[in-house]
Amino acid sequence: MAIIENRADKTRRVLIPVLVGILFLSIWEVSVILLDIKPYMLPAPTVIIKTLVEDWQLLLRGWLVTMTVTFVAFAIAVTLGVILGLLFVQSRWIEMSLYPYAIMMQVTPVVAIAPLIIIWVDETLTALVICAVIIAIFPIISNTTLGLHSVNPNLLQLFRMHRASNWQILMRLRIPSALPYFFGALRISSGLALIGAVVAEFIAGTGGTKAGLAYTILNAGFTLQIPRMFAALVLIAVTGILLFMLMLWLTRLALGNWHESMIEHEQ
C-alpha cells in the first residue's frame, strides 16, 4: 500500500509542475496570438521551439563553449574549495587569516572585476573560467568548513578516548559528517558556475569560435533576432535545471542510505 502511494506521490511530483508549465506556455501562446504581439517584442513558445530546431547548429556551438567553461570552473571550484576547507579546519590560524578574504571574494560583484581579469588574462576562455570559479567557489569553501566542524561532540570524545589519530578523526569522522553540507554546496555551486560562465562572457563579449550562449544572446539582441535570444535563454535555463538534477542524483548516490534529507517519508 505504502509503495503504491509512494509511486503515486512521485508521479504527482513530476506531473504537477509539468501541467503548470503547459498551462503557462498555453496562456503565453494564446495571448501572443490574441493581442497580436510582434515576435521581436515577445515571440510565442512555438516560435521559440522552431528557432531552437532551425538554429540548432549555432546554438549547440555556443552551448558547448558555455558548458566547457561551466564544467571546468565547477571542477576547479570544487577541488580548490575542498582543499581550502580542509586547510581551514586543520588550523585556526589559516582559517582566521584567510576566511575574511574568501568572504571578500564572495561579496565583490564579479561584474566589477571581470573586465580586469579579461585584461590581465590573454586567453579568453581562461579568463571566463577564472570569473566563474570566483563566483562558484564560496559555497564550497564555507559549507566544507562548516561541515568539517559540525561533528557530534560526543562522537569526537569517543574517538579521542579510543586514542584516534587526527588522521583517523578526519577520515572517519569529520569528512563523513561534512558530506551532507558538501553536497548541499554542490547544488548551489553548479548553478553559480553556469551563471558565472554566462555573466563573464557577457562582459568579455568575444565572438568567433569561442563564442558561448551569452554571445549568442548579445548578438541576437543587436540584430533584433529576439526568438533566437529566447532560444538561447531556454537552453541556459534547461542546462541549469539539468545540472541541479545531476547534483541531486549524486547526493542521493552518496547519502541515500543514511542521511535524513534523502529519506522518503514513510508512514
Added chain:
Amino acid sequence: MKSTLMSETKIEAEVKAGAEATGPPVSIKHVDKTFGNEIEALRNVNLDIQPGEFVSLLGPSGCGKSTLLKIIAGLSEPSFGQVRWWGEDAHVIGKPGRELCFVFQEPTLMPWRRVTGNVRLPLDLTHQNRAESNQKVQDALNLVGLTGFENVFPRQLSGGMQMRVSLARALVTEPDLCLFDEPFGALDEITRDRLNDDILKLWEKQSWTVAFVTHSVYEAVYLSSRIVVMGARPGRVVEEFHIDAPYPRGNEFRRSQQYMDYCHKVSAALERVAK
C-alpha cells in the same frame, strides 16, 4: 654482556611496574574541577572504585556527576588532585586488562555506518585484525540481542535498539571498566528497565567494574552495589550507601521491603543535599 644486563633490569622494572599497577581501577584523591575561574564543578572529591563494583553516582543536576565521570574517563583533566587507574598515573586505556568504555545518554552512533561498522569502531581505530574484529562484533551483537540487524543503518532502528548498538560498541573491546553517563535517560520506562537488566547481566557475566551516573534513586538502588550521593554548588560527595542485596536482582528485589527501605534512605539523603 652489557646488553643482557640492561634487558634484565628492564624486565625487572616491568615486573615492578606490573606489581604496582594493581591498585583499584579508579582512585580519585582530592580532586577539584573549576571551569574558567568562576564555576566550581567539583570540590575535594575522593572516590575509590574497587574491581567488580557497581557504583552509581547519584545527585541533582549541576552536582558535577557527569564532570566526575569525564574525569574518570580521562576525557577531562582535574584542576587539582590526583586520578589513578589501576594504580597508574598515566592514562592506560588500550593496555591489556585496562580497557575502558563509555556509554553516552544518546546512542552517539555514526549515521553513515551500518550497525557492524559502528560496533567495530573501537577495534578499527586500534587497527585490529579484521576477521577477529568481525567475530568480536558478532559476539557483542549477540550479547545485546541484535543478531540479524548487522547491516542496518542506525536511523532504521528504534531509540532502544540504537542504545543497544551503543552498548555493543562498548562491549566489543571487552572492557574492564565501564562508564555510563545517564544512559537510557531519553527512553521510555519499560525499555529503560529492560536495558538496565541487560547491563546488570552483562556486568555479572563480564566481570566489569562500573561507574553509572543517574538522577534516579530507584535505578541506582536497583543496580548498584554502592551509591555515591553527590551535592551541588560546589559538586562534592555527600554520602555513600552500600546496597547489600544479592545478585542477580530481578523483580522480586524491586518488590521487596529491603529495596523500599534503601530507596527511602537514599531519597532522604538526596533531600538533605537539596536543602
